[in-house]
Amino acid sequence: MTNVVRFKAKSEWTAEQNLQTFIENCRKHLIAFGSDNWLENNWSTYKHTRKVIARFSTNLKPSNSYHFEPLSSPFIEFAKAYIKNVYTDNPVSNLQRHMEAIRILEEALILGAGEADILRIDGTVLARLNDVFHRQLSDATARNKAGYQMELILNFCRKQLIAPGLPEWSNPYPKEKDLTIAVDEEGNECRKDKMPTNEEMMLVADIFSKAPVLGIEAEYFTAVFALLMCAPSRCSEEFELPVNCLEWEENRAGVEKLGIRWVAAKKGKAKIKWVPTEMEDVVVEAVERLKRIGKPAREAAKFAEENPGQFNIHSGCITPAGFSLDDALSIEQFNAAISTDYASLDNNVIWLTKLRDENNGNISYRSLGAHEYQKYTRKFPNWPYVDKNKNVKASEALLLHRENEFHADFNTRGFSFSLPTVNHVNDRFVEKDAKGDRTLWAKHGFSLKSGESIELNTHCARHWLSTMSEDGGMGELHLANWAGRAQVSDNRKYDNRPEAQKAEQTAELMIPEDANVLEKIKHRIPISFVDVGKDLPGSAIVTELGICEHDYAILPCQSNGDCETCKELVCIKGFSDSLKILKKRETEVKAQLSKAIKDEGAGVFGADRWVSSHIWRITHIRTKISLLENENIPEGAVIRMPEEYDPSPVKEMLRDKGLANDIKQPADLDVPDDIFKIMEL
Structure with missing residues (x-):
């Protein structure tokens, strides 16, 4: 942009004069993000079709994309000028790391100099940067990228004489090694840890088949894991599956194929995940088990949805017909209502004491209903829905179950409803430390031939399926769609094959042995x-x-x-x-x-x-x-x-002299009639 007036520092000016001139120049002459929005604190523009955001918010107060506190003055003036200047030279598609560095610099200025003024930057401020970086950015990759932007900002201030005496500062946060593609021993060990063995995965299949005789806990959690083994998925995505999640559809050959209506996390979209033919019976069986186990919980959730605050008087209650909702419950009636075995209502259970005190020493169905409704619905931020998009209600959730459904010592609460967490599922499959006895493996006597512990978390299934698909030659786009990934490049994070094997497959694809x-x-x-x-x-x-x-x-x-x-x-x-x-x-x-x-x-x-x-x-x-x-x-x-249609002049001469008997005469050729069409104009 040769027609744009750009700022040039002057050595005879003071740092303050250079700063003010820089800000005025950017404000008046640079049109990146617009020329009339300087006073706004949330800028946007487009690079091709992608929206680029520059939000001048501070880290010092809680904020989100819509409600935030702006950077402190006068630092915000420098920040806006710097972003305009940088974007004019290099219009990138994402300014996240630039803005992270600016916010960290603001906080370091306040801690080290007492105010957010770029003119106050010195060695004391730089000494504060490391603490702020680690407090604001927990991810090493984020620190590395924001640190690079911080180095550029400080070099700019020094070069443009805004802070001419500023000490040198180099990005101290090294780029993290990507162990998913590293070819050294550390990389191999990382991929090995993520990738379960076939023996471990077959143990899941074994315990799934035996689950009906092992008990309801084994039935439920092996069904959850079985769904993870039919398509690369995250366990948290299962919590949003409705009971009618299965979809049958004919393919081009007229064969019915089974799919699961699935919403992928992390910017994934709702889609049907098609189930491999060999897994169709397993998926149908798993869904039927989950539907059967969760039916009472879904009925309780439906009651709560239709009768907010009202206690669900279930079959286990022992109050007589016509019992008033406001009458005090005896200890026996109370225990029957919520499936407990308290000796008295006058105990030291905090929630019970509070409930009794709030109701004049008595507990009725009405007060108990209000308490229980709040207790169970607050687990669902979008009640009565289980998902943020409000597509699936709790009363329709496939994985819904009752409280204490799988507890060995406590009674199941017949009126309750809840969803598991990823940790609940992992606790049944990961033998680790003190949790080993809680696993299905320990409870039912399953073990590896080597005697090693089985640490099979829910994400292992995603790694296993993705790696096996890569090894089987599935296309990258097909795999990304099947797994519900936002980008095809994400496949490599789940490809745990040794690098030598990947290289061999690439060579085979490039030069097949039987290539024609x-x-x-x-x-x-x-x-x-x-x-x-x-x-x-x-x-x-x-x-x-x-x-x-x-x-x-x-x-x-x-x-x-x-x-x-x-x-x-x-x-x-x-x-x-x-x-x-x-x-x-x-x-x-x-x-x-x-x-x-x-x-x-x-x-x-x-x-x-x-x-x-x-x-x-x-x-x-x-x-x-x-x-x-x-x-x-x-x-x-x-x-x-064909040589008989175009013999060489030498062979023609030999044939004319009768010296070459192996050359066919034109009259001897078995020429189809339509060959002469070649001669037609």
Whole structure:
């Protein structure tokens, strides 16, 4: 943008003068993010179709995208000028790290200098940066990227004489090694830890099949895990599945396929995750188990939805018919109502004491209903829905269950409803430290042959399926869609194959062992003479019409580039360029032949020789086109002009003298009638 007035620092000016001139220059002359929104604190623009946001909010007070406190003055003036200046030079698609660095610098200025003024920046302020970085950014990658932007800001202040005496500051936060692609021992160990063994996954299948005789806890949690094994998914996504999540649909072959209506987390979209045919029966069985186990909980949630604040008087209650909702409950009636075994209402249970005190020492169905309604619905921030998009109600959630449903010592509360957490599921499959006895493995005697502990968390299934799919050759886009990922590049985070194996697969894809000539042309792989049936060492040359068989090491090309009629040019069936060019040449030669025939009829000297030449040429071209379009010839086949249709001059002479008996006479050829159509104009 050569017509934009840019700021240039002057050594004779003070730091304050350079700063003010810089701010005024950016405010008046730079149009990035608009020219009339300086006083606004939330800027936006577009880079191509992507919206770019610059929100000048502070870290010192809680904020979100819609409600925030702006950066402190006068620092905010510098921040706005700096962002305009940077974006003018480099209009990136995301300013997140730039803004993180600016907010951290503001906080460090206040801690080190007592005010948010860029002119007060010095070594004391820089000494505060490390504490602020670690407090505001817990992720090492975020610190590395924001630290790089901080280094640029400080260098800018020093170079533009806004802080000429500022000590050097280099980004101290190194780039974190990506262990998912690292080829060293550390990377191999990381992938090994994430990737469960086939033995572990088969143990899940084993315990799933035996779950009906092992108890309701095994039935429920193995069903949850089984759904994770049918498509790469996150466990938290299962909590939003409705009871009618299964979808049957015919594919192109007319075969019914099973899918699960699924909403992927982390910017994923609602879609159907198709279930592998081998897993269809397992998925149907898992869903049926979860529907059966969760039915009482869904009925309780439905009651709460339709009767807010009212106690669900269930089959376990022992109060007589017509019992008033406001009458005091005895200890026996209270215990029956909420499935407890308290000896008295006068105990030290905090919630019970509070409830009793708030109701004059008595507890009724009415007061108990208000308490229980609040207790269970507050677990759902979007009550009566379980998801933020408000598509699935608690009364429709597949994974809903009652309180204490799987507890060994406490009674199940018949009126209750709850959803598990990821930790609840992991506790049943990860043998670790003191939690080992709580796992299904320990409870039911399952173990690895090696005797090692089984640490199979819910995300292991996602890694296992993704890696197995990569190993099986599933396409990257197909895998990303199946797993519900927002970006295809996310696949690599779940590909735990050794790097050597990935390299081998890449090589196999690039150069298949049985690759024919056509495949080699498409992949730009050298074509040997042997590939086209010629017993010579070395590589042939790929031309626009096919493969040149001429050995240039022995003799230069004698056809002077006239490939259309050259005997050493072979065409490849399926090589689209050659067919396209031959058809274009056919049209051109046909026009020239028509003119030569017309001239011959008019008695033009020498026209008869041109007619013969054009007929000879167009016959070659049309023969090759006919063979390339022949449906009976397979793709990749090497096509030559049949020698009996175009014998060499030497063989013609020998045949005329009766010296070459192996050469067929034209009359001996079994020529189909339609071959002569090649000669027609």
